[in-house]
Amino acid sequence: MKTHIHSWVLVPLLAVCWAPFAEAQMKAKDIRVEAWWKHAVFYEVYPRSFSDSNGDGIGDLNGITSKLDYLKDLGVDAIWMTPCFPSPQVDFGYDVSDYLTIDPMYGTLEDFDRLVSEARKRDIRVILDFVVNHTSDQHAWFLDSKSSRSAAHRDWYIWRDGRGPDQPPNNWLSTFGSPGWKYDPATKQYYYHYFYPEQPDLNWRNPDVEKAMFDVTRFWYHRGVAGFRLDAVDTLFEDPKLRDNPPLPGKDKFGRPKQEEKYNKKLPEVHQALQRLRKVADEYDAVLIGETWTKDVKQLEEYYGNNGNELQLPMDLRLTELPLSAKVFREHIKAVDAARGWPTYVISNHDIRRPYTRYGDGVHNDDIAKMMAAFYLTLRGTPVMYYGEEIGMENNDPKRKEDVKDPIGVLGWPEEKGRDGERTPMQWNSEPNAGFSTGKPWLPVPESAKTYNVEAESNDPRSILSFYKQVIHLRKTEPALLDGAYTPLNESDANVIAYLRKSKDGTILVVLNFSASQQNPSFDLIKQGFASAKVKGLLRNAATVPDGTLRSVKLDAYGAYIGRVSD
Ligand code: NOJ
Ligand code: CA
Numbered sequence: 001m002k003t004h005i006h007s008w009v010l011v012p013l014l015a016v017c018w019a020p021f022a023e024a025q026m027k028a029k030d031i032r033v034e035a036w037w038k039h040a041v042f043y044e045v046y047p048r049s050f051s052d053s054n055g056d057g058i059g060d061l062n063g064i065t066s067k068l069d070y071l072k073d074l075g076v077d078a079i080w081m082t083p084c085f086p087s088p089q090v091d092f093g094y095d096v097s098d099y100l101t102i103d104p105m106y107g108t109l110e111d112f113d114r115l116v117s118e119a120r121k122r123d124i125r126v127i128l129d130f131v132v133n134h135t136s137d138q139h140a141w142f143l144d145s146k147s148s149r150s151a152a153h154r155d156w157y158i159w160r161d162g163r164g165p166d167q168p169p170n171n172w173l174s175t176f177g178s179p180g181w182k183y184d185p186a187t188k189q190y191y192y193h194y195f196y197p198e199q200p201d202l203n204w205r206n207p208d209v210e211k212a213m214f215d216v217t218r219f220w221y222h223r224g225v226a227g228f229r230l231d232a233v234d235t236l237f238e239d240p241k242l243r244d245n246p247p248l249p250g251k252d253k254f255g256r257p258k259q260e261e262k263y264n265k266k267l268p269e270v271h272q273a274l275q276r277l278r279k280v281a282d283e284y285d286a287v288l289i290g291e292t293w294t295k296d297v298k299q300l301e302e303y304y305g306n307n308g309n310e311l312q313l314p315m316d317l318r319l320t321e322l323p324l325s326a327k328v329f330r331e332h333i334k335a336v337d338a339a340r341g342w343p344t345y346v347i348s349n350h351d352i353r354r355p356y357t358r359y360g361d362g363v364h365n366d367d368i369a370k371m372m373a374a375f376y377l378t379l380r381g382t383p384v385m386y387y388g389e390e391i392g393m394e395n396n397d398p399k400r401k402e403d404v405k406d407p408i409g410v411l412g413w414p415e416e417k418g419r420d421g422e423r424t425p426m427q428w429n430s431e432p433n434a435g436f437s438t439g440k441p442w443l444p445v446p447e448s449a450k451t452y453n454v455e456a457e458s459n460d461p462r463s464i465l466s467f468y469k470q471v472i473h474l475r476k477t478e479p480a481l482l483d484g485a486y487t488p489l490n491e492s493d494a495n496v497i498a499y500l501r502k503s504k505d506g507t508i509l510v511v512l513n514f515s516a517s518q519q520n521p522s523f524d525l526i527k528q529g530f531a532s533a534k535v536k537g538l539l540r541n542a543a544t545v546p547d548g549t550l551r552s553v554k555l556d557a558y559g560a561y562i563g564r565v566s567d
Pocket of ligand 1: 091094131195231232291350351
């Protein structure tokens with residue numbers, strides 16, 4: 001495996017800031033120094049829903065700071081916070097009206113600084129969300145841009161004449177259900193928006209836009225941010241000729257004829273811009289995580305850059321779209337593991353139905369949640385968890401249209417219910433509102449919060465939370481789980497995924513039953529260098545090894561087994 005000498009050992013200022021990390025890593029790895037983000041567990045916090053410190057029903061930065069000990073205990077090394085900047089909240093923060101401060105609803109810059117410094121005391125880094133493609137229509141840049149055709153910021157957005165009276169410049173659609181163009185009667189032109197009309201697309205072909213946006217990252221790097229998660233990177237550029245997208249058969253979930261997003265998505269210019277953004281990040285030893293939706297591993301590979309000069313961690317979001325099938329997952333992981341670049345695995349986020357609900361069969365949901373933890377936290381790569389996954393939070397979808405907060409849920413009801421269900425408050429205890437807030441939470445907590453919560457699960461060694469803590473602990477204490485090569489076993493098994501993680505420090509076996517029926521896979525590890533393999537169990541759920549000789553592993557429905565192999 002490639003070793004990586006990371007730049008922060010060369011940057012004195014940063015080396016001082018993060019000296020404890022440097023020392024620990026130097027000790028653990030002799031002369032090798034791995035990039036910290038390769039071995040980190042990332043945890044996505046949705047600030048509105050994590051912890052409300054002032055009782056207004058909306059989570060805030062001080063709430064997050066108050067939960068850092070919990071995150072430390074869980075084994076989290078870095079938190080990615082979704083946008084907490086000033087915003088009209090049309091898209092709950094993804095419509096930023098000022099990139100350079102904190103929205104009062106979440107706190108102040110001082111609260112932010114305190115969060116970063118308290119996190120640092122616990123060796124936790126803070127990653128911010130950078131909404132690169134668009135601003136809010138209330139951002140000062142857009143207000144000026146809209147004010148007249150000759151305004152200084154006019155060309156910071158994408159303004160065009162219509163094709164004719166009441167006809168937009170072309171057929172592009174907003175992914176959020178409306179046309180892609182909005183007419184401005186004052187200046188008699190249309191502006192382009194891939195998301196809500198309140199989220200006008202920036203014109204990344206204008207160098208002033210790029211400079212201003214790169215300066216935004218510098219501002220936060222100077223405040224101690226360790227990197228960014230980049231929002232919607234594939235929408236950064238549009239075809240300058242504004243060619244119509246080709247039609248596709250069928251209708252989308254908003255009832256519109258489908259089209260291939262050929263001219264407004266994934267343009268090659270995206271990669272050049274990411275390379276330049278990466279150069280700025282490298283000045284600060286920062287990590288860039290990508291919201292990278294890809295149809296296959298080839299597309300994912302492109303985001304690493306030809307020389308590793310784009311994103312260090314493009315998220316494998318394709319993983320979240322796969323059905324719970326041993327065959328499908330095995331093939332996908334094999335391809336991602338073989339691709340260039342370090343894998344970044346994700347099973348959920350604030351836009352995707354929670355895995356507890358998505359994979360759950362109504363009978364074995366807890367076992368499935370544990371099996372998935374044993375899976376993506378033991379693969380070769382960096383995991384990005386989503387808050388609440390570790391306690392088995394379910395999707396709590398709105399029951400009535402009038403309760404929906406996410407505008408796409410209003411527009412697409414009932415087929416598209418929006419994303420409220422996966423954004424409900426973190427469940428801390430069995431008190432009212434799951435201990436999230438003393439006020440009325442902005443989204444309701446489900447009944448299941450009475451038993452699926454941090455407090456109750458902390459006291460139960462068999463809980464999903466206890467299982468997560470143990471898997472994360474194993475990741476940190478078994479070197480093979482960090483650096484070891486990934487070797488799939490029994491590749492024709494239709495129900496069980498099994499693999500070794502093997503390094504010079506040892507070999508770990510992972511066996512996972514992706515089915516609801518009992519499985520008894522057997523193993524022959526002669527080819528892997530074990531003439532008479534024995535196994536010592538490290539962690540298991542619904543699984544046993546009869547005599548410790550590793551002839552077979554008995555797994556009940558969705559059982560998971562992790563053991564250390566020796567001769
Ligand atoms: C992706 C974000 O994750 C999502 O929540 C948001 O609505 C869109 N990008 C637009 O910013
Ligand atoms: Ca764009």
